[in-house]
Amino acid sequence: MSRNRFYENEDIPSDLLDTSLWPKVLVDQLDESSKSIFLTRKQAVELYLKNEKTLNEIRDLTGITRANVRKYTKRCLETDKNNKIWGFRALIPFKTTRTYQRKNLKSESFAGLFQQLLDTYPLIDDIIHDYCKKNNHINNKVLHKKFLDACRSVGLTLRDYPFNTETRSEVIFFYMKAERTIQGNKENGKRPHINYEGVKYYNEILSRSFELIGTKLTILVNTEDLRIVKAFLPDGSEFGMFTAFGKWGVTPHDLKTRKMINKLRKRKMIHLLQEDDPIDVLTKHLEKEARKNKNSRNTLATLNRYIETHQSTNDVLIEPIAKADFEQKKNNNNVPYNKNKPSDIKSRRLTKTIMY
Incomplete structure (x- = not known):
């Protein structure tokens, strides 16, 4: 076993060596050849960081030379221009990385208790x-039980999430996978963003990246909470969490509720101003309709139960992205808007997406 590993002699925070905290890579975005290369490199780096195998043993297991094992590991530990560790993203074939001075990194803030838990x-x-x-057909009840058993195994008690919010018979772990094209127009002052179900999404990095206009992203949408989506670049590397614009990114709501609001707006049965909370507007509409309509009463009861269940996550949003205004200030990048860029491509199927 090797005693001297380069990272032991450098001032690298221990949490940066925890690969479970590194940005994810959506391997199903890679072709078979690139996927094989990526997974082999990933295995070599993990073995090196665990310090359980010598460099010669890692070479015999993976076919990667001693020098390249060190090179790949160093590349993973570098930070990108946004001061975020490259992690396994740096191992994607043909991925261009650039060395930046390492700074003290903090864990990325996630807008949801479930994501924080994971x-x-x-x-x-x-x-x-x-x-x-291991299962092509997922039984939600079985999955829910395994989830709760796992929570208990790490020491969580009835006082902790998710046990302190358990009011439903199952928890949704599936994400809706979709492709979205980055929209924007520098000349008109429209900052880069994506659209999903009638609402703009973005984060601070995307909003200033005019050069990405026209790029297709893969997003994973938690249909139980549409305030945020997780985005991936075409090569499968994680781009980060995008937050819905305005109050859409503040008040918890699911896909069914979003569709209901959009339908009522289209029928001109409700009206939303930019400063309005859409969920509050819907609630008031249903309260009015419930006086004469049984279906509205049932819908209102379901909505109230959802709000009560998810209220505890309402204060978790750390990043104040929702307060930004896409129409303010033009970016200095001289990248013209291309009107021929492809439009959003919708993918409605629910997927089991494994990220590495």
Whole structure:
């Protein structure tokens, strides 16, 4: 076993060596050749960081030379222009990385207790994905039980999430996978963003990246909470969390509620101003209709139960993206808007997506 590893002699925070906290790579975006190369490099880096195998043993297992094992590991530990560790993204074939001075990194803020739970306890995430990988037909009740058992195994009690919010018979772990094209127009002052179900989404990095206009992103949407989506670049590397614009990104709501609001707006039965909370407007509409309509009463009751269940996550949003205004200030990048860029491509199927 090797005693001297380069990262032990450098001032690298220990949390940066925890690969479970690194940005994810959506491997199903890679072709078979690139996927094979990526997974082999990933295995070599993981073995090197675990310090359980010598460099010669890693070479024999993966076919990657001693020098390249060190090179790939160093590349993973570099940070990108947004001061975020490259992680396994740096191992994607033909991925161009650039060395930046390492700074003190903090964990990325996630807008939801469930995502925070998975980030804090990677074992829970592993158990969920392991079940999904081994089963073509997912039984939500079985998955829910495995999830709760995993939570107990890491020491969570009835006082902790998710047990303190357990009011439904099952938890949704599926994400709707979709493709979206980055929209925007520098000349008109429209900052880069994507659209999903009638609402703009973005983060601070995207809003200033005019050069990405026209790029297709893959997004994973938690249909139980549309405030945020997770975005991936065409090569499968994680781009980060995008937050819905305005109050859409503040008040919890699911896909069914979003569709209901859009339908009522189209029929001109409700009207939304930019400063309005869409969920509050819907609630008031249903309260009015409930006086004479049984279906509206049932819908209102369901909505109230959802709001009560998800209220505890309402204060978790750390990043104040929702307060930004796409129409303010032009970016200095001279990248012209291309009107011939492809439009959004919708993908409505629910997927079991494994990320590495």
